[in-house]
Amino acid sequence: MRTVHQWRSHDGLLLQQHTWPADGHTKATVMIIHGLGDHGGRYHRVAEQLASQGWAVTALDQRGHGASHGPRANAHVRDHLKDTGAAVTALRRTQPGHPLFLLGHSWGGMLALAYALQNQASLDGLVLCSTAARPTPTSATTMALGRLLAKTAPGTGTRRLPLHQTTRDPQALADFYADPLVFRHRVRARMGFESLVTMNETRQKLSALLTPTLLLHGTADRIAPVEYSKHLYNALTSTDRTLKLYDGLHHQLFNEPERETVLDDLTTWLSSRI
Template sequence: MNQDVGPHDNGSHDNGSFTGVRGLRLRHRTWLPRGMPLGVVVIAHGFAEHGGRYAYLAERLTAEGYAVRALDHRGHGLSDGKRTRVVRFSDYVEDLGLFIESGRERFPGLPSFLLGHSMGGLVALAYAVSQPASIDALVVSAPAACAGDVSRYRVTAGKVLSRVAPDAPVLRLPLQKISRDPVVVAAYNRDPLVFRGPIRARLGAEMLATMEAVDAALPRLRLPLLVMQGTRDGLVDPLCGPHVYELSGSPDKTLKMYDGLWHEIFNEPERDSVIRDLVAWLNARLTREPEAPPSRISR
């Protein structure tokens, strides 16, 4: 596994790569604060996008003293692999585990926070329930962790297609609804690293199976958990965030619902306020306390 350069005296950004499961080459980005980091935030991005789209969030977090690392999932961004195609959803999860492990080696002793958005939220949840000792806290933004209003017929049809025609298109997302900020939407539309095709049958079926597995495991989750969700999300059912919050067995869990915000809460006009909430939550958990604070919901 390639190791990128160590901490810098001045804030900086560097890129690297590593070998994921099944021998696929995966790319990643690292943003470093001035001096030694307070902790490390690992970002798992959503379907069709890439880690580079989190540059603004990363820059805000590095200004607060955090190192930020974001990988491009297999078949996404600069990473190798057929665009958005996956044999098993667990490939994403295992890749993420290798990436987190490399961060632990690079930043030994520092708190490690995992942040997953949308499909990346499902990847992060699947990792957290299977490897809770590898991270110190979990944040999910608009997690694609429930089927929402998908009909039973569509679910069954998707499972059948996954076996006989895994690359068959099953769902095209309304990507114009990622943000109310037209500048964000325009940048997304002209980004050559963004995939604009549909979700394929295999990925859809694998996501549904992973949702079921995560649901079964969430009551056993004890990691500090922050769930962040816009109430006007047009890509992920806004009830998915509360669903994760309610199922989680964490004694330290927080649900932040943002009235009127769309899917990408870190790219909405209110992004700075949302990021302040994130930073405050991270800062409060830089050192684990013997007794966790009570669960809470806020808007």
């Protein structure tokens, strides 16, 4: 049974967090970081599946997303990372001794990776699903324009993502478009620029990541190409890294018709690391 509570961020914003307690004995905790424009409540399928198998699951509505306060899908990345750190600290305090895994999807995978590189000791494992992690640097011209827009017109709409290609499941796609809490507009200038900066910074530090890592990606992903996860797998030096590719699957792996296969792979990997 999902519960929802709210708490104040370091700068006073009201943030919403979803929690699914484990059925029976708690094996470990999984914290989900959702994708850009999404919110924590939309990950109920994976959360309910994990909870039924003894995993406690929590998912924050990132600031400016879902029911959380803040500039709509356009906050500073540094503040998202601070919010993640506050949520992790609270979990460690309220669930001492439980292993803690971070699961980031898409843009949330970028945040999870950036957080893990800065706070490896606080995590027992990292799951990166359809992760936004460009393998090559963005051109200097694009970065200069992005920096200018982020400073002078941070709310300007830039790239439009092909959201109609996020999943091949018609009902899941209909639910996505019907959800009033989902942000489906163009990527805002500040968020786009700061995300590119974060990708550039994390790319240079990947060899330092020693946390056990699972990479999940569909080969037909049109939002974050599968090459992103292939690059991450090859760049990581950790001996405990796993890459799972799903032929023909799109961006939202947990909403695809083959979601049970993805969930089975996830739970198998998690179970082997507690």
